[in-house]
Amino acid sequence: NAASKGTYEFYMLKEICEQPTVLHHLAQTYLDQAGTPQVDPKITTGLSRADRIYIFAAGTSYHAGLVGKEIIEELTEIPTEVAFASEAGYHFPILSQHPFFIFLSQSGETADSRVVLQEAIKRKIPCLTLTNVPNSTLAREANYAMSLEAGPEIAVASTKAYIAQITVEAILAKAVGEKLAKKRAKDFLLKENLALAAEGIEQVLSTQDKIAQLAQKYLVSSRNAFYIGRGIDYPVALEAALKLKEVSYIQTEGFAAAELKHGTISLIEPGTPVIALINDPLTADLMRGNIQEVIARGAKVITIASQSLAKANDDIVLTNLNYYLSPLISVVAAQLFAYYTSKIKGLDVDKPRNLAKSVTVE
Numbered sequence: 422n423a424a425s426k427g428t429y430e431f432y433m434l435k436e437i438c439e440q441p442t443v444l445h446h447l448a449q450t451y452l453d454q455a456g457t458p459q460v461d462p463k464i465t466t467g468l469s470r471a472d473r474i475y476i477f478a479a480g481t482s483y484h485a486g487l488v489g490k491e492i493i494e495e496l497t498e499i500p501t502e503v504a505f506a507s508e509a510g511y512h513f514p515i516l517s518q519h520p521f522f523i524f525l526s527q528s529g530e531t532a533d534s535r536v537v538l539q540e541a542i543k544r545k546i547p548c549l550t551l552t553n554v555p556n557s558t559l560a561r562e563a564n565y566a567m568s569l570e571a572g573p574e575i576a577v578a579s580t581k582a583y584i585a586q587i588t589v590e591a592i593l594a595k596a597v598g599e600k601l602a603k604k605r606a607k608d609f610l611l612k613e614n615l616a617l618a619a620e621g622i623e624q625v626l627s628t629q630d631k632i633a634q635l636a637q638k639y640l641v642s643s644r645n646a647f648y649i650g651r652g653i654d655y656p657v658a659l660e661a662a663l664k665l666k667e668v669s670y671i672q673t674e675g676f677a678a679a680e681l682k683h684g685t686i687s688l689i690e691p692g693t694p695v696i697a698l699i700n701d702p703l704t705a706d707l708m709r710g711n712i713q714e715v716i717a718r719g720a721k722v723i724t725i726a727s728q729s730l731a732k733a734n735d736d737i738v739l740t741n742l743n744y745y746l747s748p749l750i751s752v753v754a755a756q757l758f759a760y761y762t763s764k765i766k767g768l769d770v771d772k773p774r775n776l777a778k779s780v781t782v783e
């Protein structure tokens with residue numbers, strides 16, 4: 422059954438390994454043979470009339486929102502804001518004339534998000550919840566809901582729900598962009614890229630031994646670590662750092678790579694692990710420069726790069742994918758670094774201290 426661990430030692434690894442299936446399943450659920458999105462027309466129409474989209478979420482779902490913003494803006498040209506629900510609830514954002522709210526929540530029960538939803542209902546703002554639990558509170562109370570179709574996620578650290586959220590955001594973005602007759606939405610080969618992403622994840626999964634060795638060598642006995650990236654790799658760096666913190670207890674920061682030199686580079690000491698994400702063609706050369714800056718201060722750098730941008734000695738090389746969807750593959754390497762670091766340290770990977778799967782208090 423879907424909620425059993427099967428032969429896996431931990432749910433987290435099982436759920437990481439299920440991700441190719443999640444992508445295939447989402448493509449089947451929400452795209453037709455030709456790759457055209459099949460989304461409730463009320464949702465597409467509502468979104469296409471919006472002059473601004475506001476995304477609210479917490480934790481990993483917030484990070485999926487940051488990636489979603491990039492995809493939505495690229496395909497629909499509708500300005501999109503992302504906010505922590507916990508902040509927006511009591512400091513409501515200034516609204517445009519025709520706002521549309523999207524709530525991202527694996528559980529659909531996060532109290533911080535519910536506060537914003539309640540206020541939105543009062544103000545009659547159209548609300549859509551993307552959740553993995555279709556009967557959840559946030560799904561029932563919003564005007565519209567879409568299922569993430571990721572199957573039960575048991576490990577406290579979220580993995581497959583994150584890539585499902587990004588995928589559903591991309592499906593929505595393509596649907597709305599096509600409705601608005603945006604060329605970039607029509608040209609966006611979502612179905613093909615989801616199939617490629619599934620293959621790319623399989624390929625990352627096949628490098629598990631190498632990731633475990635690198636984790637053992639550079640991360641397990643480290644007190645702190647950094648993930649760095651530019652462009653869409655920056656929000657992925659935030660999620661990657663959160664994953665490592667949650668399950669390994671190593672203090673990790675995700676950083677926009679070029680910002681390090683404006684202050685935080687003072688934390689780099691001989692041996693500090695820095696994991697660099699290199700998937701943005703526009704800034705790949707600049708990333709290499711940023712990597713040299715930390716190497717010069719003694720950092721131990723692990724590189725994760727798309728094949729077309731990779732150099733001979735990069736550590737993890739990823740299948741090429743549309744830039745906007747590259748997080749679907751790159752995050753998996755980070756999930757595995759977190760998993761193996763935690764496991765090698767002998768920690769309870771699925772139930773990190775102090776954390777709950779869903780937080781129903783503000």
Ligand code: G6P
Nearest residue numbers: 479480481482526527528531777
């Ligand atoms: C908790 C979990 C996180 C999760 C966050 C948001 O803090 O430990 O893994 O990202 O809640 O949860 P949601 O269910 O709203 O996505």
